[in-house]
Amino acid sequence: MKNPQLNKNGELIHLLSTEGLPKDILTHILDTAANFASINDREVKKLPLLRGKTVFNLFFENSTRTRTTFEIAATRLSADVMNLDIARSSASKGESLLDTIANLAAMAADIFVVRHSESGAPYLIAQHLPPHIHVVNAGDGRHAHPTQGLLDMLTIRHYKKDFSNLTVAIVGDVLHSRVARSDIHALTTLGCAEVRVVGPKTLVPSDMAALGVRVCHSLQEGITGADVVIMLRLQNERMSGALLPSSHEFFKSYGLTQEKLQWAKSDAIVMHPGPINRGVEIDSAVVDGVQSVILPQVSFGIAVRMAVMSIVAANEGDAA
Amino acid sequence: MKILIQGGRIIDPNSGLDQQGDVAVSNGRIASLGRVAQGFQPDKVIDASGCWVIPGLVDLNARLGEPGGEHAHMLQSELAAAGAGGVTSVVCPPDTSPVLDEPGLVEMLKFRAQKRHAARVFPLGALTRGLLGESLTAMVELADAGCVGFGQADVPVLNTQTLQRAMQYASTHGYTTWLRPQDTWLGKGVAASGAYATRLGLAGIPVMAETIALQTIFDLVRATSARVHLQRISSAAGVALLKAAKAEGLPVTADVSMNSLFLIDNDIGFFDSRMRLSPPLRGSRDRTALRAGLQDGTIDAIVSDHTPVSEDGKLLPFAEAEVGATGLELLLNLLLRLAKDMNLSTADALKFVTMRPAKVLDKNSIGHLSVHGQADVVVFDPRTNWTVNSGQLLSQGKHTPFSGFEMQGKVKATVVNGHLAYGSSAI
Numbered sequence: 001m002k003n004p005q006l007n008k009n010g011e012l013i014h015l016l017s018t019e020g021l022p023k024d025i026l027t028h029i030l031d032t033a034a035n036f037a038s039i040n041d042r043e044v045k046k047l048p049l050l051r052g053k054t055v056f057n058l059f060f061e062n063s064t065r066t067r068t069t070f071e072i073a074a075t076r077l078s079a080d081v082m083n084l085d086i087a088r089s090s091a092s093k094g095e096s097l098l099d100t101i102a103n104l105a106a107m108a109a110d111i112f113v114v115r116h117s118e119s120g121a122p123y124l125i126a127q128h129l130p131p132h133i134h135v136v137n138a139g140d141g142r143h144a145h146p147t148q149g150l151l152d153m154l155t156i157r158h159y160k161k162d163f164s165n166l167t168v169a170i171v172g173d174v175l176h177s178r179v180a181r182s183d184i185h186a187l188t189t190l191g192c193a194e195v196r197v198v199g200p201k202t203l204v205p206s207d208m209a210a211l212g213v214r215v216c217h218s219l220q221e222g223i224t225g226a227d228v229v230i231m232l233r234l235q236n237e238r239m240s241g242a243l244l245p246s247s248h249e250f251f252k253s254y255g256l257t258q259e260k261l262q263w264a265k266s267d268a269i270v271m272h273p274g275p276i277n278r279g280v281e282i283d284s285a286v287v288d289g290v291q292s293v294i295l296p297q298v299s300f301g302i303a304v305r306m307a308v309m310s311i312v313a314a315n316e317g318d319a320a
Numbered sequence: 321m322k323i324l325i326q327g328g329r330i331i332d333p334n335s336g337l338d339q340q341g342d343v344a345v346s347n348g349r350i351a352s353l354g355r356v357a358q359g360f361q362p363d364k365v366i367d368a369s370g371c372w373v374i375p376g377l378v379d380l381n382a383r384l385g386e387p388g389g390e391h392a393h394m395l396q397s398e399l400a401a402a403g404a405g406g407v408t409s410v411v412c413p414p415d416t417s418p419v420l421d422e423p424g425l426v427e428m429l430k431f432r433a434q435k436r437h438a439a440r441v442f443p444l445g446a447l448t449r450g451l452l453g454e455s456l457t458a459m460v461e462l463a464d465a466g467c468v469g470f471g472q473a474d475v476p477v478l479n480t481q482t483l484q485r486a487m488q489y490a491s492t493h494g495y496t497t498w499l500r501p502q503d504t505w506l507g508k509g510v511a512a513s514g515a516y517a518t519r520l521g522l523a524g525i526p527v528m529a530e531t532i533a534l535q536t537i538f539d540l541v542r543a544t545s546a547r548v549h550l551q552r553i554s555s556a557a558g559v560a561l562l563k564a565a566k567a568e569g570l571p572v573t574a575d576v577s578m579n580s581l582f583l584i585d586n587d588i589g590f591f592d593s594r595m596r597l598s599p600p601l602r603g604s605r606d607r608t609a610l611r612a613g614l615q616d617g618t619i620d621a622i623v624s625d626h627t628p629v630s631e632d633g634k635l636l637p638f639a640e641a642e643v644g645a646t647g648l649e650l651l652l653n654l655l656l657r658l659a660k661d662m663n664l665s666t667a668d669a670l671k672f673v674t675m676r677p678a679k680v681l682d683k684n685s686i687g688h689l690s691v692h693g694q695a696d697v698v699v700f701d702p703r704t705n706w707t708v709n710s711g712q713l714l715s716q717g718k719h720t721p722f723s724g725f726e727m728q729g730k731v732k733a734t735v736v737n738g739h740l741a742y743g744s745s746a747i
Contacts, residue, residue, distance in 0.1 A: 118639050120638045121637040140521075141521050141522075142521035143520055210514070
């Protein structure tokens with residue numbers, strides 16, 4: 001099966017998922033991002049790598065935060081940025097999806113940053129673009145959010161140096177989480193010793209084990225001895241109904257408090273992709289506590305997005 | 321109209337006939353098999369040297385696009401596709417637009433199909449009005465108009481009591497109820513539950529969606545003694561339940577989609593919307609069980625599940641893409657590939673698309689070659705190799721998971737009711 005992310009030379013032309021990418025590509029992105037992270041501390045933050053290029057932010061699903069970090073990343077690389085919030089109409093939007101893409105491609109776009117509510121939409125878009133245009137997936141359905149996965153890896157590597165002895169616990173709505181999937185594939189590729197997913201059976205069904213993770217239904221079992229605890233955002237629509245009875249009850253069983261964090265290693269770091277629901281999946285004291293690296297994650301996010309865009313833009317050619 | 325099919329290898333799975341010879345067709349009937357009576361004066365001659373002469377195929381599930389697609393001449397193209405595929409009898413489901421729940425619509429469909437002198441069209445009437453699962457259709461009138469059974473296509477009846485009553489009413493008049501076993505709520509996903517759907521982040525349809533529906537249907541059959549044909553079984557667990565039901569003596573038959581006999585969930589690859597099918601493609605163990613179920617008689621027939629989807633219908637993210645694939649033109653070739661995979665003789669494989677589906681329909685007149693029998697005959701040249709190329713298909717549905725497949729052999733001519741429905745003759 002052809003990997004649509006790579007060209008014939010095995011170089012990254014689109015970033016669609018962390019799954020199926022070799023370790024050296026992931027490491028190269030992280031190394032590049034680490035360099036950019038140091039640039040972001042300088043007074044003059046601009047680099048000319050994407051000068052003259054145009055980045056289109058195509059958000060079929062709203063997300064101010066992710067879009068902004070992509071915008072900042074592109075601007076720091078001297079690209080021109082166009083933001084398009086495409087409100088989704090109903091069923092027949094598909095045809096217009098590819099029509100939209102064709103029109104924008106004709107406006108001499110170089111990179112499309114795509115967010116879409118359906119799993120796989122960026123693959124469809126990548127397939128229908130001329131080979132010089134690159135796609136960066138900014139989140140598709142419950143499938144993938146690869147730049148979030150990579151910024152999580154950069155954060156973990158920054159604080160823990162090496163993946164080989166780490167235990168990473170991902171807590172919350174794993175079933176519907178594209179962040180969890182991207183983290184899991186990146187962690188298993190980078191050689192992480194143990195990945196655990198933690199939550200009630202409605203949000204972490206046992207067949208999640210197929211992703212190469214240990215499935216835990218108790219928070220204590222899930223985070224005991226962990227080096228990294230990644231808390232996922234609980235979407236509003238999951239908080240009542242057949243998946244969960246209430247946000248209170250979720251917090252009671254799976255919400256991370258300072259007290260429960262003591263089950264993890266004493267030097268464990270706490271991460272969260274944001275936006276945070278304080279008091280739903282995580283207690284304020286933990287968010288603002290010494291083990292929290294939630295804000296550094298955001299800064300690393302810009303570096304990772306700079307790295308990804310500069311790398312794909314430098315690689316030419318059709319998918320392999 | 322008299323047609324002479326000359327010098328072919330005549331294979332009839334029903335009688336076991338397998339011999340070189342000529343087939344004479346006269347007035348819609350087979351006049352002779354093997355030797356032609358002296359003085360037979362054909363209007364047309366088909367050279368079948370090196371070819372197989374086999375009964376026309378009976379497909380228990382193919383969508384022909386009408387009512388609804390008249391403006392696009394759907395019936396014309398899909399019946400042409402049937403001819404090119406060697407399919408001479410087509411059962412079409414009632415989920416048309418409008419739904420086949422009025423005798424007038426059925427009569428119109430039958431009339432328009434007959435005018436084309438192509439495959440015989442056997443419509444299934446809707447079991448409930450508008451397929452809404454609320455009130456019964458006028459089944460006797462619909463049967464008089466030409467319906468061969470009653471079903472819900474892919475729309476399950478939510479109210480179990482309504483389903484029970486519909487089955488009771490159908491069986492009162494001797495009609496078979498055609499049901500595709502899938503629980504509505506568990507069936508809401510877009511791909512088979514399992515490792516692959518989990519990785520792709522696609523909402524899953526568990527095997528339970530099929531087995532729970534099967535168990536409900538079997539209990540209703542026990543209670544009502546209604547005859548039920550189960551459409552497109554997709555899972556190993558489903559085959560096991562079906563086998564037990566048949567062993568128990570329940571009056572049930574079943575079919576399987578050709579897609580499920582070849583493809584599995586991994587074939588979705590990177591969100592390939594051509595694999596968006598219903599039932600969803602399941603795992604390799606399910607595929608193995610479905611093949612075994614055919615071999616041991618648990619599953620009666622193979623269907624193409626032909627569903628034309630417009631060009632744009634699949635240019636969508638996987639979950640939003642229209643469900644279905646074209647299939648009429650690939651059915652026979654895929655069957656022969658299957659025969660190879662399963663070590664079946666050609667005649668044994670042909671049973672799944674000829675005499676066995678004919679038996680499901682309780683029609684003795686189709687699915688076999690017999691002297692004085694109806695002349696539905698296919699001439700197949702096993703030496704012509706071709707590659708599946710969507711653009712060359714006659715169907716308006718161009719999407720198929722088998723695009724690019726190498727196929728061995730091609731239909732040369734199809735005769736339906738004594739008329740040449742596909743191919744050309746020497747005279």
